Amino acid sequence: MIKFFLMVNKQGQTRLSRYYEHVEINKRAMLEAEVIKNCLSRSKDQCSFIEYKDFKLVYRQYAALFVVVGINETENEMAVYELIHNFVEVLDKYFSRVIMFNLDRVHIILDEMVLNGCIVETNRSRILAPLFVLDKVVES
């Protein structure tokens, strides 16, 4: 199961966070900070999976942006690792390289893909279908 999904920049600022398990608001910041510290301290030739407390972190770096996913024991690390890539590819397709201006859209995409900690949709065109509908409504 996926516990949380974070997007962080290299300075350690959280760009997007989504939790699939209840974590108290004030504890979130602390958790995020520690998670980021853990990821940033690792070099490129090190493994992208980190055991952290009682769960695991899977992270992937895209230029200055880190995507970190917290998962529990039952999840397949490599599958999540690729999910991150899939997610980025979808973002890429939708935003054509300008990501962080429409945070609500990113959230919608993420919600289409991951629900209640489960991977529910990985088909690119289907993930974006509702968004395109939404865009059309806005335009007209």
Add this chain to the structure above:
Amino acid sequence: MALTIVSQIFPREMIPAVLPLIEDKLQHSKEIIRRKAVQALYKFYLIAPNQVQHIHDKFRKALCDRDAGVMAASLHIYLQMIKENSSGYKDLTGSFVTILKQVVGGKLPIDFNYHSVPAPWLQIQLLRILGLLGKNDPRTSELMYDVLDESLRRAEINHNITYAILFECVQTIYTIHPKSELLEKAAKCIGKFVLSPKINLKYLGLKALTYVIQQDPNLALQHQMTIIECLDHPDPIIKRETLELLYRITNGQNVVVIVQKMLDYLKESKEEYAIINLVGKIAELAEKYAPDDEWFIQTMNAVFSVGGDVVHPDIPNNFLRLLAEGKVCIVFCLGFDDGKGDDQLRIYAVQSYLALLEEEDALYPQKLLQVMSWVLGEYSSLITDVDPEVILTKLHSLLKKTCVTSETKAWIMAAVTKIASRTSCSKTVDKLIQEFSNSLETYMRQYVFELKHLCENKVLMKKFLPFDASCNDMVVDASLSFLDGFVAEGLGRGAAPYKPHHQRQEEKLSQEKALNFEPYGLSFASSVSSSGITGRQSPTVLSFGSDTSGNSAETGHKETNTLKLEGVRKLWGKEGYLPKKENKVGKENEPQTVACGSLLAGQVGDPPALRSEQVAILSEEDKEKQQLASTLFIGLGSNAGVSLMGKADTSTQKFKRKSKINETQNIEEASDFQNAAASDFGPLLDTVPINMEDCEGNLHTRLRKASLCSSDIVEDNLAFETPQALKKSGLDQRLSDSRLSQSSLFADSNIEIFQPPPSAQCESASKTPLVPSLPEELKELTHSEVVELCQNDALALYLCKVWTDDSLLLTVFVSNKTISALSAVNLVFEEAEHFQILESPSYQFPVIEARSVEHCQKCVWMDKICTQGVLSGSLNFQSEMETHLEFSVTLSLLDFIRPMEMTTEDFGNLWLSLSNDVKQNIKMSSSQDSLSAALNTLQQKLKLHIVDIIGNEGILACQLLPSVPCLLHCRTHSGMLALWFRSPCSALPDGLLYQCQKVMEES
């Protein structure tokens, strides 16, 4: 969009309102709507599985949906459901296999592909489901071999995502019933992972290997070089994973190396969580496989010093217990004298701690200091060449340090006391006493005070602190049988017989002039001892030997007893047998008070004689406590000290006891693992350069190891049995109490409380022919038909449910079909999640005559609400050979629902007081278009009680046994029946609603 929201955040209370809407959407023409609807249902399932169970067939429909997305969404529900109960969905295996085959075969639309791999996450999901389904089930596993093989073959494109699939495949293959060909292929796959230069794959490979190794340790041998490489890998995560792997393959031969590696890693790591985890593992391994004493002590010291204060409290406790019992070396000292081995271990421990203390300014974690002081206190006298004075000085200097916490100080003080008891006279002790007697901390003052008094009375001290008694005093007579003699004596002298606590209360209530017993004897006793603490001589003791000697002796004596009881009570309380303690306390107090009373009344008691008598009674059982008793009468000055020490000691006892139990549990868990390790395994790291010689050696050691392990396990089992037996006796006690109380209550009033079926009834056998029938007294009650549960050549098992007013009575008939009598037939019900069997879950038929039927009855309550649950059990008997027959009984919620009679007024009051409500509209069929018809159906089928009907509204009430009410309000309007449930229990209305819907649909 609304559906997405629904599946993200949704309160469970609103589900019934929205559910029909969503069910409609399942038939929607657009796939995305259907998919979202399924996702929403998944959310419902997660938060309230009870409420969606009537639409399981709709999930099946979704699984067969023509759109892959909808199907994929339904898989989440299935994964969850199969995780909870895999046996219920075996029939779907075929469908899952077909789906996976289609996916792997590329039958999905092209846009599902991810880097030209067809729907990888879907595959992973399916593989996971198959793994769950095929676990321990050869027949189901059979179905999936083909498709797994194909998945392995197809996933050969060099991309991360295919590795993810492969990993899942391997895991599935090793989870299901094994097939050698597939295992071989999977092993090859793992090899590829481990050898891969990519670090992520290496990690996955190690993880897979760790998983696989539990089934097939030989695989590790193939990859040992790689594993060793990984061990020195710069990435700590890889290292950690490797250690995890090694942890699983540790045995007697490689433990030294593996633990060394673990310690190395431990020293480097900083994260608290990892340290706790690792320390636990090291301690476990060290305890299990320690090759010799020195190594064990050193390892443990390293654990304590590195682990510091974050180590789990069980670890030091276990360690000390092992030291005390000298168990570590039993395995390794088989050739030597056992006692000698113990002493060596202890001597070594003492020496190592002394060495550690030599370093003046070293800072040690509190836990280590505690362990040190305990060991020094207990065993320092084993070393003859070190002056106790030196040790005392060291402990003294430790005490003065500011960094030492108060808990540790208490440990040190205990050690000082113990050492002081063995030395004649010590300046350091005197100095210490002086220094700390004006300490600000009360507990320190108390300790010092005790110490002082003990020092003044050496003889007492020697007796009181016997050397090496740490394990001996663990034997505590649970039933307090050593007091039986005293009780008998009390009875002989005309004291009233012991009555349970509640019975006495009953009496007290009924007749004011009851005996002057002392329900609060405990507080009285403690007040006496507290007066002792302050150092004043307590008035009762002062008057010793005077006219009121009888009285004072009794008071004093009572104090001893209560103190003693306090010890016992604490022990029990810790383990959860509190109900017992009350009785015990009462038991002791009462006869005494009575005896006291009679003494006062004129009977001339000879106090010294009385005293010695009592001492004699107690003596065999517990030396230490005897000491306590006699000192109370002898030394006036030492009174305070002793009574306090008594308390202190009970607390250590308690702690030891607890640690022991923990240990037992640990060992239990570990023994399986040990078994596996013992079965066949060569040393790994020692044999990096493998040669023939080594192999030969291995064979021998392996054999020896196996035999050692088995003896170990037997021992463990023995240890495990004891607490169980204790528990049992506790239970019995409680049971008999409840029965007693019940009878007394019944005598007084007609309060209805639950009535366990008298066990005598069980024993009465109905000597009827082979077709079972209910005994007369049960025939009048409503009951189900007698159904056959299972049978074999010799026996047949029948069951009849009898719905009594206060419980569900399961009557089990065992009919003997053979022509010879069967003896000792055991019937055992397994513990079920939802149900609770009153009394014991097992029953033994002493003998079943040839061609006859015996029966027994069990009362069952529903513990956790569910609409349907399975209660399974087994029947064991001995004919020519041990025969075992398994059966299961399906119990539904309705079995536990009884009508609840009440007036409309009561209903109103109760309605307002209940908070959990559930509303639902259901369609009424034409046959029951009127309200009364509908209500009658409910009354008949669901055993609801119709309280009142007003116009088009009706109110009904029922209760779930034993006494959870549920109220129902019904209203009809335009062909719909609006149901509104209220109950104090949240799950009950859901379950009832489901039953109502079912009933209404059926009729």
